[in-house]
Amino acid sequence: MRSIGEMARDSGLSVSALRFYDGAGLLVPAWVDPVSGYRWYGTEQLEESRLLARLRRAGMPLADIRLVLAGWSGADSGLVRQLLQAHLRRLEQGLADARSEFSTLRALLELRENPMTVLPTAAVGLAVSAPELAAALDAVRFAVSTDPELPMLGGVLFDIEGEALRVVATDRYRMAVAQAGVTGHDGPRVQAVVPSPLADAMRALLSDDAPVRLTVDGDRLALETGDRQVAGQRLDHDFPDYRRLVRLPAGQRAFIDVPAFRKAVETGPVRAGESPDQGGVSCDVSVLRVAADGVVTVCEDVDDDQGHVAVNREFLLHALAAGARDQLILEFAAPTAPLAIRRTDTEDAFSLLMPVRLEN
Template sequence: MPQDDLMPIGAFAQRSGLTSSALRFYADSGLLPPAEVDPVSGYRYYGADQVARATVLRQLREIAMPLAGVEAVLGAGADAASRLLDEHVARVVGDAVAAQQKAAVIRSALGAAPGLPVAALKGPVLADAVEQVLTATAHEPGLPVLAGLRIEASHEAVTLTATDRYRLSTRTLVPTEPPTQTWAGTVDGDELRAAAAEIRRSPLVRIEAVPHGIWFRVADREDRHCRLLSEDFPDYRLMLASLGEVTTRVAVSKDLLLRALEEHPGERIGLDVADHGVNVVSGDGEHPGIPLSATATGRALRIRFELTTFYPAVSTAIGPDVMLDLRGHDQPVTIRSADRGDLTTLAMPIKADHPA
């Protein structure tokens, strides 16, 4: 290689983001040998065409991939490299979850206060409810509580609630044994989502509160621990209490509505409600609508939604039909099962002239 195309190790370190010592290590290990080594001084020189390989090498090490894995990825084609990356990430995530569970066990063994029994619920029912309500969570910088799920136990019921400020989902469950006292806490949504599979396979799950977390106690399986979030959960009851009067009510087939939402182009959709039923239109009004047979009462209404807000609210509804309680084009719509009201979702509409 012409000398003008080579750069000394210091310059290459700046280009690649690797330290000089790391470059020497990777050269000695055979992962990134220099293009040339001065036979007299021993100085190492690298070519510009090696920057890309060095950058990928650095990125792989940043996600804690071992040297053998790095070598395999660098030597593989695109499809095989992608598979190796997925396998590595799955191992890292699995190890992190296992570490969290072991840490929870260790905390219990260190003499923490005894757990407080919260409620006993059927595992499959609880898992379904968790997954349904968690669709209304979001990861927002500075607002970790929006990724959490609120659990509230009263003497009669257990209520699960989540909100991302554009949706609010809540479901009420009847425990198999009435709770002896009230309790409330906001659980880390990611950890709860990971625990749902284990919960689903357990006929009975007992929820037990401990400092900074809750345990899901299951028979003949490994108990699961989830952290509690310290931030205040939004006052959703105040929002529910301030909802206006329902002016239009629609009952429609859930499957037909979902199919119409899937078929319509665009990121925004609209509902035109009249006596004859519902017309699903695009949010920009540029595409013909899809008419749906529905039972509609009240005044005619045109309302618009972001697809990412409205679709999950409909898809998680229980039963073959959904009920839409509408209060106006700029007010939250309540989406619930037409025959079972224990899962309720609020979805915020957008203005008809919402910018693209």
């Protein structure tokens, strides 16, 4: 007999996924301890669990997986082959449709150029509050992308407009926005994408309250304080129009005590979900539900109400830490809408987490 932990290790399925597949009747343990409820699996179930993991990675629906497993255990190779071939045809048709749509989109892009980054025509120099810039960089750094295929997201956007410097980072699946006050800039809006190593060097320079000066000169950025300076080239890429990305439908707000909520997330139930930033592999997901009285709970079951959202648990913990407050606001709109994590003292600093698709 294998424990659920051993089964997870040997099969490639997470413990939460094994619990889910037990509940779905796909992979029922050979024995469940009537006292502790602990699941135990027979040695012969290891092959089925590995097959199940492969089928899920291939994106096969659970209804078809159920038939494949039945045919596999009954040695009905004809049925299994037909199901696999039918799923492969669906995947190939889906890929063909996607290629056609992307071909059309590329043609449209060639006919339409709409750069989102405003290139400064002259050097821009301004004074920045060192503590505010340090806090802003701390609030967004966790959301910077490391995907080499999306170099435009591999840095932090500095968006200078009026007396505000907005600092933005996103890896598509999470976004963080913060703000620092500036003086000395009365020209047009200026944007520059600061590569993450340069952003980290800038953050290291902001160790005290000494005056700080930020300069954007063509493709070069520099941050000076006293006799110290860090400088480098900005990324030669356009950053997405983040102002469009933060428009969310109206939802319900809930105030949370961060230390208590963090503990609830760390120790609460998790579900299996597909993490798109890792190629669709399983990740631990926290399902959050907000009640009518504003109480947020980490739950295991999901029903059809609109008061819940499933998010990558690791990303959620990062966002809570980046909020750097003992109290934050969670904003729920719908299960398919991003979860907003906002500070209580300003509307200009927040994070967004994209919802995760649960394995079902």
